[in-house]
Amino acid sequence: MTAVLGALGRPVLMAIAALGRVALFAGAVLGHILRPPFYLRELGTAILQIGWYSLPVVGLTAIFTGGALALQIYAGGARFNAESVVPSIVAIGMTRELGPVLGGLMVAARVASSIAAEIGTMKVTEQIDALVTLSTNPLKYLAVPRVIAATLSMPVLVAVGDAIGIMGGWLVGTTRLDFNSAAYLKNTTDFLEVWDVGSGLVKGAVFGFIVALMGCYHGMNSARGAQGVGRATKSAVVSASVLILAANYVLTEVFFTT
Amino acid sequence: MIELSGVHKRFGDNPVLQGVNLSIASGTSMVIIGGSGTGKSVLLKCILGLIRPDRGTIMLDGRDVTAQSMSGRDRDAFLARFGMLFQGGALFDSLKVWENVAFRLLRGEAALPKAEARALAIEKLRRVGLKPEVADLFPAELSGGMQKRVGLARAIAASPDIIFFDEPTTGLDPIMAGVINDLIREIVVEMGATAMTITHDMSSVRAIADTVAMLHGGVIRWTGPVSEMDETTDPYVQQFIHGRAEGPIESVR
Ligand SMILES: Nc1ncnc2c1ncn2[C@@H]1O[C@H](COP(=O)(O)OP(=O)(O)OP(=O)(O)O)[C@@H](O)[C@H]1O
Numbered sequence: 437m438t439a440v441l442g443a444l445g446r447p448v449l450m451a452i453a454a455l456g457r458v459a460l461f462a463g464a465v466l467g468h469i470l471r472p473p474f475y476l477r478e479l480g481t482a483i484l485q486i487g488w489y490s491l492p493v494v495g496l497t498a499i500f501t502g503g504a505l506a507l508q509i510y511a512g513g514a515r516f517n518a519e520s521v522v523p524s525i526v527a528i529g530m531t532r533e534l535g536p537v538l539g540g541l542m543v544a545a546r547v548a549s550s551i552a553a554e555i556g557t558m559k560v561t562e563q564i565d566a567l568v569t570l571s572t573n574p575l576k577y578l579a580v581p582r583v584i585a586a587t588l589s590m591p592v593l594v595a596v597g598d599a600i601g602i603m604g605g606w607l608v609g610t611t612r613l614d615f616n617s618a619a620y621l622k623n624t625t626d627f628l629e630v631w632d633v634g635s636g637l638v639k640g641a642v643f644g645f646i647v648a649l650m651g652c653y654h655g656m657n658s659a660r661g662a663q664g665v666g667r668a669t670k671s672a673v674v675s676a677s678v679l680i681l682a683a684n685y686v687l688t689e690v691f692f693t694t
Numbered sequence: 695m696i697e698l699s700g701v702h703k704r705f706g707d708n709p710v711l712q713g714v715n716l717s718i719a720s721g722t723s724m725v726i727i728g729g730s731g732t733g734k735s736v737l738l739k740c741i742l743g744l745i746r747p748d749r750g751t752i753m754l755d756g757r758d759v760t761a762q763s764m765s766g767r768d769r770d771a772f773l774a775r776f777g778m779l780f781q782g783g784a785l786f787d788s789l790k791v792w793e794n795v796a797f798r799l800l801r802g803e804a805a806l807p808k809a810e811a812r813a814l815a816i817e818k819l820r821r822v823g824l825k826p827e828v829a830d831l832f833p834a835e836l837s838g839g840m841q842k843r844v845g846l847a848r849a850i851a852a853s854p855d856i857i858f859f860d861e862p863t864t865g866l867d868p869i870m871a872g873v874i875n876d877l878i879r880e881i882v883v884e885m886g887a888t889a890m891t892i893t894h895d896m897s898s899v900r901a902i903a904d905t906v907a908m909l910h911g912g913v914i915r916w917t918g919p920v921s922e923m924d925e926t927t928d929p930y931v932q933q934f935i936h937g938r939a940e941g942p943i944e945s946v947r
């Protein structure tokens with residue numbers, strides 16, 4: 437019995453300890469955001485790497501998702517003779533949920549991994565130690581620009597993803613289904629509310645923060661050797677993805693249940 | 695004056711440092727010798743606070759500078775006095791060579807304008823025997839020995855008063871090794887810097903050192919002026935400086 441409890445308890449305790457360490461790390465990063473020095477050049481590079489270069493992957497994800505969503509809702513709606521809801525449900529589904537969540541997951545795969553691999557490699561090749569000896573705080577120099585860049589870029593990526601996703605739905609709706617183009621667009625704009633989009637953008641900012649934080653955290657705590665960097669990269673992607681899904685539930689609960 | 699007393703550090707069940715006592719006078723050059731894996735690099739990192747010693751104190755000019763006992767601002771001021779050449783170079787591979795060398799000059803309150811920092815970096819590169827063309831390459835485009843010398847140029851770029859060199863001549867040809875030995879000597883004599891150098895190369899030891907310390911078994915086995923190194927009867931030192939396979943230091947571990 438005690439053995440069973442022990443076997444159950446240990447991973448739980450370890451998970452709690454890990455969460456505590458992540459929270460401390462997040463606190464340290466946030467504490468550094470407002471205090472100088474500010475590394476603007478690093479911030480610019482990070483925005484380019486995290487935001488700009490993620491556009492294709494987010495766009496592709498969105499267009500296929502919007503298209504598939506239109507087909508599904510059409511098929512489902514046909515059971516109640518409610519095919520006309522396709523435009524508005526596609527728009528609401530994209531902006532509230534699928535835009536931020538799928539965008540966040542794709543960015544987690546692309547960005548959390550590359551941040552963790554880069555910082556992890558810097559750690560194992562003593563570049564982080566070298567930063568310290570050159571009077572540069574590694575958190576401030578490496579983590580802060582990436583966290584700011586991801587938190588600012590993600591809402592923009594989500595907005596682009598929303599638009600492309602709705603366009604994907606429109607493309608499928610007008611070519612594969614029997615919607616009239618003008619009617620489809622009117623239906624979309626009539627039913628879409630500001631908060632549908634706004635809540636998704638807020639989610640995006642939170643997910644961006646999570647992605648960069650996980651990349652930096654696992655990179656900075658990478659074990660020695662190539663294997664250590666590999667493990668850090670994997671942990672960054674897995675933990676960022678799980679945290680995004682968990683945060684998405686919590687945020688949805690906060691935003692849409694009253 | 696750097697003084698270490700009773701410095702201990704273990705990694706898991708590997709006791710690396712087991713009570714290191716050592717003092718280095720300001721403006722002198724200390725060379726640390728000792729077998730591979732005895733903890734020489736760990737010792738330098740402990741002084742810099744990159745590794746926290748488990749026990750023991752480290753004093754700089756009479757002040758306790760053991761990492762855990764210093765506040766953020768004190769630690770910044772402390773680190774500003776140091777330069778360090780890492781054993782593996784530890785160059786930032788996302789930055790060009792000159793940006794690596796000028797890293798410290800480009801940042802902080804006393805940051806230089808870019809052109810000036812670049813000129814200074816090129817001058818430091820010249821001192822370690824690298825041509826100005828190297829300045830705009832990335833570290834990955836250099837040979838191992840060239841990377842080492844860039845690391846050296848970076849360590850001395852801001853003219854720190856205390857400089858640590860972890861194996862500065864490993865991987866260099868004999869002529870270049872001689873140039874680097876002279877450079878380190880020059881930095882100590884002309885600029886009055888304090889230097890701590892780790893090396894396995896006995897000709898380097900004789901060229902660089904005022905004093906020599908041998909680390910073995912987690913403690914300083916022997917320390918003294920370089921002139922006494924050859925005369926000492928300590929069998930560990932004798933075996934090490936003559937590179938004999940037989941002796942008290944087990945060669946098969
Ligand atoms: N971060 C670390 N984690 C675990 N063990 C470490 C760490 N750093 C060093 N060690 C261990 O400490 C011991 C001493 O390492 P160190 O790098 O100081 O050796 P060294 O004397 O510099 O050797 P060499 O002359 O080969 O460079 C080694 O056994 C090494 O495995």
Ligand SMILES: [Mg+2]
Nearest residue numbers: 734735781860
């Ligand atoms: Mg070493």
